[in-house]
Amino acid sequence: MEGNSEAGGHTAAAAGRETARATRRRGAALEQAILDAAVEELAEVGYQNLTMDGVAARAATSKNVIYRRWPNRAALCVAAYLRMLPTDPEDTPDTGDLRSDSLALLHRVNNRMSSRLGKILRALLADFEDDPERVSALREQLGGASVGPWLTMLARAAARGEVGSAALTPRVATVAVDLLRNEYALNGLAPVPDSTLVEIVDQVYLPLVRGLS
Template structure:
């Protein structure tokens, strides 16, 4: 087996390693996420991993990023901000099991041990300067004339996702459609408009 897989090169080898790394993370969590375990799962050697990812945390982030980006959430375009936001949360909700499985158990120890945070992980998942999905749908709403062209805090723009994430960790189950609509209609949209008016 090792002879066969060792012939892989470049992108094919990296893809196999990151697939194996993700599988190890889901199966064994952060403390079981070792070079030895990933190399064995991928059918390769530890030096191959070291050359690409000198630090274990680099391999961890690469595996998470690859998994996240391999299942992109398409940005809805319903023609209005409210429906875009509701549909985006519904699409996130459909992906909740993967997100909860990862964040609730597998890498909480990573955050604790490394002193990192979800915000730093989120930065790694997006290209530098790339707006988040909620920032994008707000920008489109401004372009359509639904919202004033005012500066809004990032915390306000991304609040629906932050509330959704908190609910995911607290309930460990799918969000109801009523909860999604409440986040958008009763909390986010009023705050989005009032935060702009107050500046």
């Protein structure tokens, strides 16, 4: 019986190794699993309580695998957040009208900022507040990730003759987003009302971009 038990143990171990080999992920699939796990951990426990061990367990991988890709949990968490942002310019609203496109894009940003992703970002910024360089790096990365859709929208508007080429700069393109972020900073975490989004677009954004030639 003892021999059978030992043989059964070897069989189970072999089966486990086979399963592990069959489900082993590499490259982009593995990185996506790790980043997804990091986002889930951030949502549940926050940045301060997040550990590489917790992320590794959720992603069904090892801590060493994570460290080979990201040197610390801050780098991992920033990468996880950035991965969740939309980056496909073809996904930018394209109604044929700059005002409609601007409102649609600003609504999308507002929805994201009031969602779990927005909560994660605010937690990261709060937890990094004693590290100005890290906050600056995060803001720079976020700016690079968010400017694409706005530049795409303005380039389409320029092709239609709605704005001049001088409007096609990152600083001008993201003015509406900057004003929206300011609303969150000043007034709390609730979604910004639609009426405020309309004011941002009609009273500030459109006069600015249309006034540049």
